[in-house]
Amino acid sequence: MAHSPRTPGIVAGRLASDTLARNFADLHPPLDAHEARVAADRCYFCHDAPCMEACPTAIDIPLFIRQIATETPLAAAATILSQNILGGMCARVCPTETLCEEVCVRETAEGKPVEIGRLQRFATDTAMAQGPQPFSRAAPTGKSVAVVGAGPAGLACAHRLAMHGHDVVVFDAREKPGGLNEFGIAAYKSTGGFARAEIDWLVAIGGIELRHGQALGRDMSLDALHTQYNAVFLGMGLAGVNALGLPGSELAGVEDAVGFIGRLRQAEDLSSLAVGRNVVVIGGGMTAIDAAVQAKLLGAEHVTIAYRRGREAMKASRFEQDLAAEKGVTILTGVQPAGFFGDGAVAEVELAYTDGSGETLRLAADQVLMAIGQKLEGAPGALTIEGGKIIVTGAGRTSRAGVWAGGDCASGGDDLTVTAVAEGRDAAEDIHASLVG
Amino acid sequence: MTDLTTDFLGIKSPNPFWLASAPPTDKEYNVRRAFEAGWGGVVWKTLGEDGPPIVNVNGPRYGAVWGADRRLLALNNIELITDRPLETNLEEIARVKADYPDRAVIVSLMVPCTEEAWRAILPRVAETGADGIELNFGCPHGMSERGMGSAVGQVPEYIEMVTRWCKQNYDKPVIVKLTPNITDIRYPARAAHKGGADAVSLINTVSSITSVDLDSFSPEPSIDGKGSHGGMCGPAVKPIALNMVAEIARDPECKGLPISGIGGVTTWRDAAEFMALGAGNVQVCTAAMTYGFKVVQEMISGLGDWMGKKGYASTSEFVGQAVPNVTDWQFLNLNYVTKAKIDQDKCIKCGRCFAACEDTSHQAIWMKPGRVFEVNDSECVACNLCINVCPVEDCITMERMAAGSVDPRTGRTVTDDYANWTTHPNNPGSGCAAE
Ligand SMILES: Cc1cc2nc3c(=O)[nH]c(=O)nc-3n(C[C@H](O)[C@H](O)[C@H](O)COP(=O)(O)OP(=O)(O)OC[C@H]3O[C@@H](n4cnc5c(N)ncnc54)[C@H](O)[C@@H]3O)c2cc1C
Ligand SMILES: Cc1cc2nc3c(=O)[nH]c(=O)nc-3n(C[C@H](O)[C@H](O)[C@H](O)COP(=O)(O)O)c2cc1C
Ligand code: SF4
Ligand code: SF4
């Protein structure tokens, strides 16, 4: 091996390929058929189930679990997918510990919830392995809708519109569809090209055209879309990143965490991906955790998350924090970056305690990953925007008639894949009602 | 350690756990290992008359019913009696009995319904030194088509006749094993009693089809695409067996007739329940076939533990203790008024009690904001369904209403007096019906 975790600088190939393969295997391995039946048997089939209420897409969880228990995983998948067409991805990436599984009555009873996420994956994987989606298009309506953004919000919206017989064109600025499913989600959550396979399976319903390299604001305007199509849905996510403007931000090795993760997700060969020996991640959300854990799994010797408030204030769930700790990431709280130092390339990060003491400390760092939040970028100025989000009311209606928005770019709801799916789906129903009504 | 020594028909065994006549007792190798594991006795796999050995199917002979995590709830078999030569079995029985004088060895028998056939086999069994015989009048498949097994067990006159032949031609205890595949178990038990049986043992397997393959449309176990009914045993049949044991135990015409309890005994607790209902000992098959011979060790330690806690020095002290409490519906106290009560600290808010009561019973559970479930005493008939479906043990309890309080459902004052259906005003047969 050319390099080891102790090699200074940002280099590739710190770990052997088989170690890398093991490190980036499924975080929550799939259940086999027997395990799924055992796990399904634990569900009490609750009345007006609390888990169902906690799911942003309101999947009928007790029903699909019972369908697994009675050995009809395809029926279970249909139950899931009718509410959430990206049920496969959500099964992998949902922070279930703060959603459905958090309120599962077996969590209350014994601190061990029914494994809803893994059961959902079992059903959707089984269905996707067996063939096409269980939905078909209604008779064509002759109406067409433009969807901006091929992330979870845009895809869910496009699929539901297509089901209702509308023609949908999805524009995305990138060269590949999927949004953060493709470029953001941690590699150990969405393994083996799943994001792409899921999209191919989804668009097979027909009536959905994906156009790449088409950015709203650059290649087309909202006005143009509005005149050309009967309705517009914006699901453009948060394409920009926040900046701190600290001394040394321009040094080589200081970069945005989302970019690092995107490179990682697109890498054909993980051993060709460079990572620092001493990595410092700034932030306290899911992105910070994902960047830190993946840097560690790539072979960085020391990885430290520096977060300005306490652990309880971190946006990353307790489960995510524990995952980071388990992988060997150090979490420093109550510190914020004061500057980056080095000669051309970063060598040190200065952190200041946020307790007002004025004390600082310095950490060796040859790579600094900034995970201090994404921001809305390229949203049409004609829309009302507040707090960095396109303001929507009801099922995603923006301030402009005929334009809907959902997902991370729109107000309301958490910035989660499943929330984006719910908002895209609901906007589609509202668009459909307005088009046929 | 509590002494579990049991005397059944004068046959002593170190504990009341016998292996029932079945594959676990089909040969010397098995029985020796069973005794080494601790079983108190065995009823040898049923022997047939001398001649060409019995032929079994060569495909699967068991079907099954599973619960969560493939826990075996019931087995269903289409196996016949022993398919090994009579002489081989008799030699092995003699050797084993000689080596294990402290264990019970009973020989199960099934020969055609002629006195001659029984007279031929009984002396040969006697020569083995076995402690007694058990007449298999229970097997519901295969043998019954040949006029044996349950074909005899379903006709009380035959039971009485064959039992009498055996008592006349064999001088050790004769146990009659009964089939549950009849409408009233007391008739065959009475017949055995009249014929002079020393005891009855029950139940044999329940006629059943456990499942159907929905591709081949064959019942399971499937033999080349066809299946026949089999006999079901295991935990699922225990309630049927308990009731039948109790029916005999409290039947005046069977008074004094010892019972060996069989059917779904899986733990020490099952055994204690059978014995409380009047069984002098128990026989086990499915539990051993599921977990191996070692399972008896839990039965021994568990029963000893419980007896110790209760202060029983011998199994005979609790055998039959529950029999006086088994009665007929008409004698149940109708003035015993209870209401379900939900312990809010234990409740995990699953709502199963609500769904059950609201959809299928008496609309007596409220679902209040915040998923708080409470019983509405004005509607609760105390049916027990909520308790049965609640996943948390002791979360819902039945609380008896104190005498003097008013049942909000009926508006009647609760009394301590006992009153049953026989004297109820709504009963046309009771004295008070006229007015
Ligand atoms: C690193 C990271 C990890 C995450 N991990 C999780 C997780 O584990 N679980 C979870 O539930 N959520 C996670 N999230 C959040 C989740 O990914 C997002 O909430 C979700 O993807 C939002 O979906 P969306 O469709 O609104 O936006 P996106 O997924 O961001 O998709 C927006 C799409 O719009 C396109 N676009 C942007 N601007 C334009 C334009 N002007 N013109 C045309 N197209 C444009 C983009 O190229 C992109 O394809 C994570 C986020 C990040 C950043
Ligand atoms: C509480 C209860 C009461 C029942 N009452 C009757 C009855 O009055 N008449 C009847 O024919 N069957 C009655 N049954 C039997 C059921 O109709 C049914 O045959 C039986 O429960 C078996 O079906 P299942 O186990 O699939 O539910 C009753 C069952 C239950 C559980
Ligand atoms: S809360 Fe848990 S037990 Fe109840 S229905 Fe949902 S998954 Fe099943
Ligand atoms: S239990 Fe033994 S004899 Fe029976 S099928 Fe299995 S391997 Fe064969």
Ligand code: SF4
């Ligand atoms: S069934 Fe039991 S645990 Fe569930 S809501 Fe009712 S009382 Fe509570």
